[in-house]
Amino acid sequence: MNITDRIKYIGVNDHNIDLFEGMYVVPNGMSYNSYLIDDDKIAVLDSVDAAFTHEWLDNIEGAIGKKEPDYLVVHHMESDHSANILAFMQRYPNAKIVSSQKAFVMMQNFFGTDFADRQIVVKEGDKLNLGKSELTFFTAPMVHWPEVIVSYESSSKTLFSADGFGKFGALDVEEDWACEARRYYFGIVGKYGAQVMALLNKLTGVELERICALHGPILSENLEYYINLYKIWAGYQSESEGVAIFYTSVYGNTKKAVLKLEESLKANGCPKVVVNDLARCDMAEAVEDAFRYNKIVLATTTYNAEIFPFMREFIFNLTERGFKNKTVALIENGSWAPAAKKVMLGMLEKSANITYCENNVTIKSALNEESTKQLEALSGELCRDYIAQKGENADKNDMSALFKIGYGLYVVTSNDGKKDNGLIVNTVSQVTSTPNRIAVTINKQNYSHHVIKNTGKMNLNCLSTDAPFSVFENFGFKSGRSEDKFKNIEPLYLDNGIAFLPRFINAVMALKVESYVDLDTHGMFICSISEARVLSDKDTMTYSYYHKNVKPKPQTEGKNGYVCTICGYVYEGELPDDFICPLCKHPASDFEKIK
Numbered sequence: 001m002n003i004t005d006r007i008k009y010i011g012v013n014d015h016n017i018d019l020f021e022g023m024y025v026v027p028n029g030m031s032y033n034s035y036l037i038d039d040d041k042i043a044v045l046d047s048v049d050a051a052f053t054h055e056w057l058d059n060i061e062g063a064i065g066k067k068e069p070d071y072l073v074v075h076h077m078e079s080d081h082s083a084n085i086l087a088f089m090q091r092y093p094n095a096k097i098v099s100s101q102k103a104f105v106m107m108q109n110f111f112g113t114d115f116a117d118r119q120i121v122v123k124e125g126d127k128l129n130l131g132k133s134e135l136t137f138f139t140a141p142m143v144h145w146p147e148v149i150v151s152y153e154s155s156s157k158t159l160f161s162a163d164g165f166g167k168f169g170a171l172d173v174e175e176d177w178a179c180e181a182r183r184y185y186f187g188i189v190g191k192y193g194a195q196v197m198a199l200l201n202k203l204t205g206v207e208l209e210r211i212c213a214l215h216g217p218i219l220s221e222n223l224e225y226y227i228n229l230y231k232i233w234a235g236y237q238s239e240s241e242g243v244a245i246f247y248t249s250v251y252g253n254t255k256k257a258v259l260k261l262e263e264s265l266k267a268n269g270c271p272k273v274v275v276n277d278l279a280r281c282d283m284a285e286a287v288e289d290a291f292r293y294n295k296i297v298l299a300t301t302t303y304n305a306e307i308f309p310f311m312r313e314f315i316f317n318l319t320e321r322g323f324k325n326k327t328v329a330l331i332e333n334g335s336w337a338p339a340a341k342k343v344m345l346g347m348l349e350k351s352a353n354i355t356y357c358e359n360n361v362t363i364k365s366a367l368n369e370e371s372t373k374q375l376e377a378l379s380g381e382l383c384r385d386y387i388a389q390k391g392e393n394a395d396k397n398d399m400s401a402l403f404k405i406g407y408g409l410y411v412v413t414s415n416d417g418k419k420d421n422g423l424i425v426n427t428v429s430q431v432t433s434t435p436n437r438i439a440v441t442i443n444k445q446n447y448s449h450h451v452i453k454n455t456g457k458m459n460l461n462c463l464s465t466d467a468p469f470s471v472f473e474n475f476g477f478k479s480g481r482s483e484d485k486f487k488n489i490e491p492l493y494l495d496n497g498i499a500f501l502p503r504f505i506n507a508v509m510a511l512k513v514e515s516y517v518d519l520d521t522h523g524m525f526i527c528s529i530s531e532a533r534v535l536s537d538k539d540t541m542t543y544s545y546y547h548k549n550v551k552p553k554p555q556t557e558g559k560n561g562y563v564c565t566i567c568g569y570v571y572e573g574e575l576p577d578d579f580i581c582p583l584c585k586h587p588a589s590d591f592e593k594i595k
Contacts, residue, residue: 007158010059012034012049013031013170017029024183028169030170030215034056044095045073047084068095069088071097072085072095073135075148075149077099099121100148103149133153134153136151144192156210157209161213163214166184167180167181167217168180169216182288186287186288187284190291197231197552201555210223211223224488235470238294240293241502244290245297246289246296247275247331248300249333254301255277257331260367261331270386271386274289290318298329301334302335311344312347327357328354329357329360329381330361331360335365338363353466359377394533398533405540408542409542412448412459413499413500414455416451420485420499422475422480423447431526436528440524442525457512458511459496459498460511462505468504471504472550477583498510505535508535551568553568560573560594561574561575564586570594
């Protein structure tokens, strides 16, 4: 298969495999991807599983005929990609291996030789010129082995991403990418989110037209979608709104409670409820759901003064992969000495930033009047934000929303008559209490200033501390005049017809402009409140919290140049006076010299 005029696919599909890595069910098989660049010099990129030696060597010959490869580039030494290195080197005795120093140590372990006289060791930033094509290498340690490198071919703007962006499933089976890529990521790479994010940061500003992973299809359309998902996953942020319930049940009573909770959650407007019976479901899919949804419920029986084994295994799988940034509710069942809640809390101690529900449930053998009330209270707590969002049963005059205002960060949303818009502001204050008045100050250069000046209305979204950096990238680094900031967000609307964010806020207020104060470079809008809703009790995102915990630390080590103080973009070399940051669009004056 030709990917470009010089890049060819020479991988294989495996439909004989039932368990990948001996534990992950793969009903649609696996692909082992290998690529070939046919230029003045010929490079083969990675090998395949040991079961496909001759098919792979045939694919190489089919791609280049009697010509011989000059290089074998090894991005990753896991056996499903490296098993045929020795066979390749024997078949092509003049070829050299290009890889990281750690990979050659592993080759010694695997094959009894590190091919010392045929090595080309590459490190961060090294290049391999093939003619019209040139590979630049980036180190990617622990994504998901320590020796991993990825490479970027500049003329075709192609990233060879090793196991990054991979998925379960053979290439001759059509299926949704995200589902199996998500299960693959959290099962195999999920523990190393910080390392994945570090790699993504290295690739900031690199122009991409396609991503070629070692498993799964070549990605060449809507790359922003795939990269955004990886940022969510690597940042341990929730991808979807909803409640995922995970339970074990010995005689069916805990299951009855779970099904009753599921029914109540749906009645309270929960957008998605997913139920997993841990004794019967695919454990990898259950793990995937736990990382995907922002709220989870763990329901299990007390078992030998402990918890049921399937629940113990499940929680271990979560904490072992760095589970954090979630709302967690607990349901325990015990006939004489319920202990499951205490055990589950102990197992989750190593998980960071977990918000535990106040209304947990204790069942003694079977649901009774008391435990049913606890269940209903839990449903109400889990759905508080959904009830506030939908509007039908929302308290639209909850002025405790004003308590969410501090020296924080907010998204001000508006509409120009054609599309929804929004921007980040940090200049919001309550100026009077009788009547309630809010002052919002916006730079005149911002498109939102123009829109609100014309329409006289806006919504104030109070960001909570779970808001990821992607929210600030989207609403802070782009202009609403040229960008659709809600392109990847399905907004909700207050009664004034203005959008508000469905996630990452603890309160929202509809504001009507009553007066305007011209402050030269900025304009201050003095507003009345026509609607106020509280969605959660999470803390408001403050300016200092953002800088300490959310804004990525710029990757400046070993670099000489300037760093953007707004978004962390690094410019190497002498910064031009007229330079504009490619990420946040701020001028050279917002850059500082790397020390």
